[in-house]
Amino acid sequence: MTATRAFAAQNGQTPLAEMSIDRRAPGPKDVAIDILYCGVCHSDLHTARGEWNGVRFPCVPGHEIVGRVTAVGGDVTKVKVGDLAGVGCMVDSCRTCPSCQEGLEQYCEGPHSFQGTYNGWNDGSGENTYGGYSAAIVVDEHFVLTVGHDETDLAGVAPLLCAGITTWSPLRHWQVGPGKKVGVVGIGGLGHMGVKLAHALGAHVVAFTTSADKKQDALDLGADEAVLSRDRAEMKPHRGSFDFILNTVAAPHDLDAFTALLKRDGTMVLVGVPEHPHPSPSVGALIFGRKAIAGSLIGGIPETQEMLDFCAEHGITSDIEMIRMQEIDTAYDRMLKSDVKYRFVIDMASLK
Ligand code: NAP
Ligand code: ZN
Ligand code: ZN
Numbered sequence: 001m002t003a004t005r006a007f008a009a010q011n012g013q014t015p016l017a018e019m020s021i022d023r024r025a026p027g028p029k030d031v032a033i034d035i036l037y038c039g040v041c042h043s044d045l046h047t048a049r050g051e052w053n054g055v056r057f058p059c060v061p062g063h064e065i066v067g068r069v070t071a072v073g074g075d076v077t078k079v080k081v082g083d084l085a086g087v088g089c090m091v092d093s094c095r096t097c098p099s100c101q102e103g104l105e106q107y108c109e110g111p112h113s114f115q116g117t118y119n120g121w122n123d124g125s126g127e128n129t130y131g132g133y134s135a136a137i138v139v140d141e142h143f144v145l146t147v148g149h150d151e152t153d154l155a156g157v158a159p160l161l162c163a164g165i166t167t168w169s170p171l172r173h174w175q176v177g178p179g180k181k182v183g184v185v186g187i188g189g190l191g192h193m194g195v196k197l198a199h200a201l202g203a204h205v206v207a208f209t210t211s212a213d214k215k216q217d218a219l220d221l222g223a224d225e226a227v228l229s230r231d232r233a234e235m236k237p238h239r240g241s242f243d244f245i246l247n248t249v250a251a252p253h254d255l256d257a258f259t260a261l262l263k264r265d266g267t268m269v270l271v272g273v274p275e276h277p278h279p280s281p282s283v284g285a286l287i288f289g290r291k292a293i294a295g296s297l298i299g300g301i302p303e304t305q306e307m308l309d310f311c312a313e314h315g316i317t318s319d320i321e322m323i324r325m326q327e328i329d330t331a332y333d334r335m336l337k338s339d340v341k342y343r344f345v346i347d348m349a350s351l352k
Contacts, residue, residue: 183261
């Protein structure tokens with residue numbers, strides 16, 4: 001065991017504070033990583049502030065982890081000491097169920113589902129897991145990703161480990177590409193990556209935002225059009241025209257405003273997980289047009305590697321604002337006001 005510095009939420013009410021956690025000695029298949037940067041996901045906020053059920057405190061959030069490999073077990077083949085490496089939202093799963101066998105570990109059907117990088121074993125069956133707001137982590141190589149980007153881009157790579165894969169997976173599953181009109185709703189951490197990735201996949205991309213000052217940004221990120229979603233006159237010309245809409249909004253809102261924009265047989269995928277439910281969508285709006293509302297959870301390990309390799313090849317990273325670990329609560333407060341362009345990333349040197 002190695003005592004490791006970390007930042008933890010103690011109870012959902014008080015600010016996060018420094019805490020020492022134990023990291024296991026690397027086993028034969030384990031990789032030890034010195035964490036250099038960790039992205040700040042809205043899921044960290046939902047968890048740290050106790051908005052979701054089943055949080056085990058103390059909780060060390062953080063699942064957008066990049067760093068340098070410092071030790072590997074004898075059976076590890078994926079990375080070697082000195083390599084850059086990433087860890088996303090999962091650190092284990094059953095490995096044998098149909099979903100795990102298909103490389104969709106996020107949908108593990110085993111008795112304990114997948115193990116989150118933080119707040120894992122939330123059914124109480126095992127020890128809690130502690131995430132990337134820490135100086136180092138030890139992870140089975142199956143859940144370690146290789147990083148092909150230049151080292152100078154590393155901080156902007158961190159958010160790909162959640163925001164990147166959570167938007168990539170549904171874009172790929174619903175076959176977004178040339179000839180498809182795609183909407184991205186909510187231009188935050190996930191949404192800004194959704195715009196970049198859908199654009200890189202060749203789709204016609206329309207960004208929907210509630211923040212007037214983000215319209216020009218969305219065009220700069222790669223959107224072909226940007227719409228103020230609370231302005232009915234701006235929404236109207238898009239009715240019945242979308243093949244696919246990726247909705248990343250972290251708060252309850254009127255889904256009908258967006259299902260109205262889908263074509264016949266179009267799908268809107270929800271990835272945001274608000275603290276309180278959305279108002280129930282209109283069934284009529286779905287029936288007339290055979291439209292679908294679906295959900296999607298992060299992404300499996302093979303598709304996470306595929307996304308990282310695609311981003312390295314196309315020079316894609318996240319637009320970030322670097323913070324010190326000690327500034328995390330202020331960052332959460334700003335995130336709640338949609339005031340982040342477009343992902344906070346913690347410089348872990350501030351903890352060490
Ligand atoms: P974020 O950076 O806070 O972005 C959310 C965006 O939603 C905001 O920037 C804002 O964009 C928009 N928004 C916020 N409040 C709104 C409101 N009341 N009405 C309409 N739009 C609003 O959050 P994130 O990190 O991208 O995460 C988004 C959600 O996805 C969170 O609930 C998170 O827990 C969830 N998540 C899910 C998965 C998954 O696997 N499904 C993975 C990661 C995260 P505009 O300013 O452009 O309107
Ligand atoms: Zn996340
Ligand atoms: Zn499984």
